[in-house]
Structure formats: C-alpha cells, structure tokens
Amino acid sequence: MTGPRYTDIVAALPADVPFVGPEGMERDQGFPFAARIGANENNFGPSPRAAEAMARAASDVWKYADATNLELRVALAARMGCGPDQVIVGSGIDGLLGNLVRMVVAPGDAVVTTDGAYPTFNYHVNGFGGVLHKVPFRADDREDPDVLLARAAETGAKLVYLSNPDNPMGSHHPAAAVRDMVDRMPEGTLMILDEAYVEFAPEGTAPEIDPEDPRVIRFRTFSKAYGMAGARVGYGVGARDLIRTFDKVRDHFGMNRPAQAGAVAALGDDAWLDRVRAEVAAARARIGTIARANGLAPLPSATNFVTVDCGRDGTFARAVLKALLARGIFVRMPFSAPQDRCIRLSCGTSPELDALEAALPEALAEARGAETV
C-alpha cells in the first residue's frame, strides 16, 4: 500500500516547518517566557469593546459567519473611503496573501520581494511554484523601490511585495515614495502593499490610492494595532475585478464569526486605538533607552517593534538572541545579512520590558564571552 500521490510542487517543498511559535519554544525549553516580545503582537490587547463583542458572540457560534462578511466590509469601506465591493476580508493578511498568490502565480512565474522581508509571503510563492527574485535592502535598511521596480521589469514579475512600514526593520517610506512606486509599476505587475503596521507609522505614511487602480492591492490587519492577532482578520482594498476574483478561490464560510463581530466593534473604538498608539510609542522609547544603555543602536521604528543593531555580525546577534531566549525573553531577528546584525524587540508591557532590561546585560555578556572563546 502506498500513500497519496502528491503534486510535483508539494512533493518538492521542504518538509521542515518554517514557523515556530512561542508556545512551541516554551515547550522545548521547559519554562514560560517572561516577555513575549518576539512576534510583533500587540501586548496591550484588544479594545475591551472588541473583547466584549467576541465574548457575546461566543454563544452564537453555532451559526456560520455571513459568507460575504458584509457588515465588516461596510465598516471597513467607510473607514477606507471606498465601496464594500472594493474590500476583501480574509483570515489575516497571511490568508489573503495565500489566496492572492494562488490567483496570480503559476509554476515558474516571477515574483519580486526584498531579501529578508516577510517570510510568509515567500512561503506562499514557493508553495505555488513561483520563482522568487530577492533584492537587497537599501543601506538605510529600507526596502528599495527603485531596485524592486527594476527587477520586476527585468523578470516580468507578476507580483512585487512592499511592506510599509517594513517588517523586520521597522523602517518606512513616506507616502510620496510609495505613491511614486505605484505609478512606476511595470505593465501587468501587481504591487502588494502590506500595511500591517501602518497605524503605528507617522502621519503621512499611507499614500492616497484610488481603490480602482489595477496596479496595487493594499492589505491591512486587525492583528497589530487592533490587538487581535489570534482572531485572524485581515483585509485587502483593491479594484472590484480583483476583489471579486478572490471569490473564485477563497473559503467562503472560512471566517470566524465572533472575530468579525470583534473587528466591527474594534473599528468603533478609536479611543482605544489612540491609547495603544501611545503605549506603543512609550514602549518604543523605552526599548531604545534600554538598548542604548547596553551600547546597542536602536533603529528608527514606524511600527510596534524596535529593531536593534547589535553592532557586529549575524553570528553575534544570533548569540544575543539565544542568550535572551535562555533567559525567558522571546525575541526574533532578521534572517538575512546584513540585517541579521540586529535583533527585533516587540513593544511589550512594562513588566516585560523590565524583564528585558534585567536580562539584556547578561545576555550580551554571554554572547560576547562566546565570541571571544
């Protein structure tokens, strides 16, 4: 008896699991983290109104969600200044990226992104047999619109990915630079503008884009500023034809019903959003202070995390990361050089940053000791 006959694409995919979450790491190490500041979650939590709405909806969970997600799409359209038929709701930006890649990328098709940018996007492109062309970050640790555009033109890419603000570096481009990139897209290339962190960015980061512009789709999420990563609610804004095409492939009854009620409630609580922004700004500042006090260089951040330059190479930064993990501080770091000279610290609560502050000097000493051995 033999097993299933997998497709050639799936048979060739790597079998190792690329995404290890903090729960898995806690199990492996045998103790819980004192600071959960590695996944860019929003440790200040969801709006109490959103939490209440989800709790209320729990007893209604016997009903499938509205397959059109209309209530949420109407609320989002009002917020985004577009029509509900220009909004697609999905299971986080991750889920929507999976749908979009499937819609556009056939085996062998070219896709352009930045080396070290969002790995889940690459996972989807590889998963559908696309060919990733990676360009380097700029010297200032920003994604590089000029080089992305040039590579897209050169490869005939179907998709180009830009996150603004950027993860994992925390850098951002002003709206005009993004706007300019849209206007220079090669014919037939779709730009994915991932704005997962945009609510944390300075005023003037999000460009004006006509939703009917066929050259770009913008993605946002309730996972970051709205503190609902575990709810799985993301959305895309784009041209009606593109939005309708998601209906050809998406899981129509795939959204969690309480999560949608929570998202609608969250949109109605701007005061909480403002409060989260203030907490995040304060935590960013404190992470910067802690880093500098330890001789490290925090990079400017337009997000809810601070990427900290450890001042040496990737080997050293990985040693710092490892020493922090061993001390109960869950953090992550960029994958590719030279960005892997850094570690990435999410904006935790005060007790979590206390734990970071206590652990960092020891972790650095250990990493420095390891290096001189």
Added chain:
Amino acid sequence: MTGPRYTDIVAALPADVPFVGPEGMERDQGFPFAARIGANENNFGPSPRAAEAMARAASDVWKYADATNLELRVALAARMGCGPDQVIVGSGIDGLLGNLVRMVVAPGDAVVTTDGAYPTFNYHVNGFGGVLHKVPFRADDREDPDVLLARAAETGAKLVYLSNPDNPMGSHHPAAAVRDMVDRMPEGTLMILDEAYVEFAPEGTAPEIDPEDPRVIRFRTFSKAYGMAGARVGYGVGARDLIRTFDKVRDHFGMNRPAQAGAVAALGDDAWLDRVRAEVAAARARIGTIARANGLAPLPSATNFVTVDCGRDGTFARAVLKALLARGIFVRMPFSAPQDRCIRLSCGTSPELDALEAALPEALAEARGAETV
C-alpha cells in the same frame, strides 16, 4: 493600465459565487428568517463550557494561536485513540479539504465523487484544475462504494470522496461497508472519509481504521454536533506522513485562538453532546411527523437534518423550497436529479419547527398551484 495576470486555472473559473448564506438571502428578501434550518447548523448551540472558554479567551486574542495547535491535537488524539502526530487541525473540514486537494491534485488529475455530494469539495477540485468524475447515488439514496471504487480504478483517481453519514441525503453506511471500501481502494488513490455528521449516526457507523493506513484520511468537525460552525475548527486523522505534509501548505498561524480553547472545552463536555443528540433525535422525529402530515416522505436520517421526498420532480421541490423561503423558512435542497425531488430540513429548535409546521401546508399548496397553472 491592465490588471493582474491571473493563472489560467483561475481565469477559467466561474465568476459567480456558489455559496449564498442565509444572511445574504435575508438581505435580498428584506426580512429575517423565522427558521434557520437550511445549513445543517446545530441550532441547540455550543456547550456552555465551550462558549465560556471562548469568551474567556477573547481578551487573550492579541496572541497568535499556537502554530502547532498542540493542546487541541492532544485532546483529539486521546479521543480518537491515536497520536497527536496523526491529527491535523484546520479551519473547518472546508479548509482542510482545500489544503488536501492542493497537496494532491495537479491540473488534469482525476477525482471521484458522487453527483450531488458536498459541493465545497467540488469547488476545491475545480479550483486546482482537477477533473471531477461524478457517479450517481444508489437507488436507496446512499453513496455507492462499488461504483466509486470502479470509477476510481478506471480513471486512476488521486482522491475519492465519501461522506458517511451523507449530506445532503442523510443516509449512511454501516462501519463494515466503509471498512470494506477502504480495503478495496485502488493503489495510489486516497479516500477522503468525511464524517462531519458521524456523532449523530447510530452506533456502529464509524469504522475502526488504523490511522497509519495510507489509503484514507478521515475528517471530523466541531461545526455540527459540537455547535461551533462559526468557530471554524475541523480536524483530520491520518498517517503521519500525510499529516506532516499539511505543514508544507497550511497557514501555520491561521487558527482562531479562542476557537481552539472552545474546542478543547467542548471535548470535555460529553453531557452536552448527549443532550444535543437527544434534541436532534426529537427534532428529526418531529420533522418526520410534520412531513408525513403533509403527505411527504421523510428519508431515514443519520444526521442533524431530514431530507424529505416531495414526491414529484426537481421542479416541484424547487417550487416548495421557494415558497418556504418566501414564508421565512430557510431550507436547502439537493442539486442533482433524482435527489432533487427532495428538500433538506435541518433540526431546528421547537419555535423554528412550529414555524415550519405553519408554513409547509401553504408552501405546498402554492407549489401545487404553480404546477397546475
């Protein structure tokens, strides 16, 4: 400016949305349904313990779920008598079917199912370019293992779908017949055993299957007996190699965190499950009584719905369905002949069945009147 260049498969998919939910129908008709008995939801609701667990988890929703879903998989493994590494958790059976089809079906690959069986499975197969081979129901309105097997051998099918109990007919095979079908699978064909409704079926419906048997994967869900359709939690039990292969394509952080807490709690409340089963049995009996009182023939049901033979052809049954919808009774019906002589009524609450009882005579009179015109 042109739009995105979709893949050939996606470009060729139909643009109409195949899945219209009750909320959409309510909006179209301008009034709410008095009875929501069309989607085989569990109108008796989730375990209060599950609802409490989800409500409690709402404030924790800022955390991504454990990417391995380990706690739930351990609980399911204990229930299913297998190892956690033989269990995959996903976004409902729908989501898991989408993953599995993607893993196995390349464009042009043969897949066998029953004409009129679960449409979402067909949606996924078409969505990945597979070729569906449909065999008829048996004369007794059961899916037909012999013909499914013969067609699988003839077409070299990569997948064969069997739901037991069956949707939309409510029929079932005893365990021995399913067991026999597994044992007769052609080499290299994977059987999908969809047991979404099995908790409602008579003792002796679910066969013993070695989880390592490479010829079959069984799927179950929290959407039906556990009353959590809107939570999106389904699971599959199969061989380790097959379960691991889901990790190559699935959305690793795609599960809703409160939903998993709810599912774990639901597994710990067998008393509620028993109560739901009793409510469903009583509602099934009452739907049968209502049908017979109106001269219609309820089919035997091993599920939480009753498929009712309206005694004429599809045109007549569609007229009955339409007349019920117009009276606020949300029901559905099988798509293909001769099963489309029936309408399908989910087990609603007493007030919902009161509404059905009141509306059915009028609906039938209207349908009969329409036919004689």
